[in-house]
Amino acid sequence: MKEKDSIHELVEGIARQARQAALQTAMLTSEQKNRALNTLADLIEQNEVMLMTENARDLATARALELPTPMIERLTFTSERIKSMADEVREVAALPDPVGEEIERTLRPNGLDIRKVRVPIGVIGIIYESRPNVTIDCAVLCLKSGNACILRGGKEAIHSNMALAELISQTLKKCELPEHAVQIIPTTDRYALNELLKLNEYVHCIIPRGGEGLIRFITDNSRIPVIKHYDGICSVYVDKDADPEMAVSVTVNAKTQRVSVCNAAENLFIHKDAAPALLPKIAAALRKKDVELRVEEKAAAILKDTGIPTVPATEEDFRTEYLDTIISIKVVDTLEEAVADINQYGSGHSEAIITDSEAAAKAFFAGVDSSTIYHNASTRFTDGNEFGLGAEIGISTDRLHARGPMGLRELCTYKYQVHGTGQCRGA
Known part of the structure; x- marks a missing residue:
């Protein structure tokens, strides 16, 4: 029971910190975000040896457990994949910032100027399996779109994910961005996932990336809205x-x-x-x-x-x-x-x-x-990069909010900004 209480406190603390960070990341300038992304890209390339070493630990475990060949293939780092990760981060940095983009504008007969403007969703939880490059994809897309994110990777990639998370943490500190804007849940205990899915007070959206079993579990147990796709048939x-x-x-x-x-x-x-x-x-x-x-x-x-x-x-x-x-x-x-x-x-x-x-x-x-x-x-x-969206956070087969490859704009919602000149509503 004490262990579960400890995990609850850990995950709730991460979510609470993410909510506070989200309020700050929403106000970051494009220049601040792009500087951080380019810094991260440099750190990824500079730490190739460390990343390959940590990835080798995951691969050894995967082979010992006789995981399916396709899963091991997705798990594997190569020099080319590490360079590709860094290149994709720079590509996201070069994309237009979606935050503050005007979607619609209406001038009412009474003079009210009503604008629908793109804004961050807030706190996004991403649960994924096998592919550790998803750690970077999700972090940079959420950061560029002004969101905070909580990452929860699979146990088969824990060493690779933690190594990448450390580079992200170094980037946030170096660039003086909110240190809890990107956090990874540092345990593979399934109970941590159960706890995360209950925290609708702090987390606004869950995006699962993985097999059908994982996605159905999340959909069935989440109090938080889920954007998903089950299979790629x-x-x-x-x-x-x-x-x-x-x-x-x-x-x-x-x-x-x-x-x-x-x-x-x-x-x-x-x-x-x-x-x-x-x-x-x-x-x-x-x-x-x-x-x-x-x-x-x-x-x-x-x-x-x-x-x-x-x-x-x-x-x-x-x-x-x-x-x-x-x-x-x-x-x-x-x-x-x-x-x-x-x-x-x-x-x-x-x-x-x-x-x-x-x-x-x-x-x-x-x-x-x-x-x-x-x-x-x-x-x-069907890929965010191929569609010119930068690294994608997932492929949605849902109908509400987002469908298909999800890039920066799909990680935003909107708010109405109404400008007046003293108008008051009558009876």
Whole structure:
């Protein structure tokens, strides 16, 4: 009981400090925030050896626990990834400051000047697994958008996360910013997460990044509003009017460019008129990348005499986020069937149509109920950096407040600023 009381006091203290820091960070100038971000970027590069050493401790534990290969891949630091972290911090520093941006302005007949202005949300809690670079992504996006944040990483990355948090702490002190603007919960005890989710008095938003189990636990137990996405079950639809070379290249890229991420394609739907000629080419290209092909009956019949190995697909396969070199394939009779299947089996993340028909693309855009839709481009672009938002804090498949890649503007709410000249309301 004493241990739980101690964790409660720890987490509540962090949240209380974050709330006070948020009131200060909301008033920081762009120059103050950008100086801090550029200082942090320099510190990341200067401390590569230390970061690699701490990351090696996490990797040793991950291998001993026999964690899945995709999770270990996301956990791993390399020189290139550390440099990329620093570069992304500088990119965020170079972006326009969203705080104070005027969204709308109305001049009323009585002379009131009403302005809707972007402001920070306040205190944001981010719960994440495996990828320690998320510590930096979340910290810099929250700081640039004038928010305070509380970070809670997974136990598999505790040493990497704490090392990065120390560099952030050094930055805040060096640049004379509120020292509690970015805090990390320094324990992997699950009870700390339970306590954080109750603190709606101090924390205004929770953003989970991780597996479905983690996200459902947070959604079910949080008193604080949650912005989330459960899975990345993304699809490519090859239309009857698809360019053959594009269909092959985009599908292969969407599936194999990096299989362990949420915007990788897990399903391929192909129109029956295109399938006889195109499916064998796409399947052969995927097999060259060692992708296992799980195919329904029509697709199996087309590939039967090609020598390309396949596995029968179940309906559950089309609902599965593999995060691996596996893809489910189905031949559809119409575009409408493809849209219906994507809406039925997908997770509302990212989908692509490959077609030369503008009418087909328009119908696909209108019919598919996902946060991000592509015409003749890979789903792998659903990423804050690729969208020009800087490092993202997550991909939201919710509908309220934010949807799709969440950058600086998505970490803001708004307030009305009303300017008058002495107006008083009558009866």
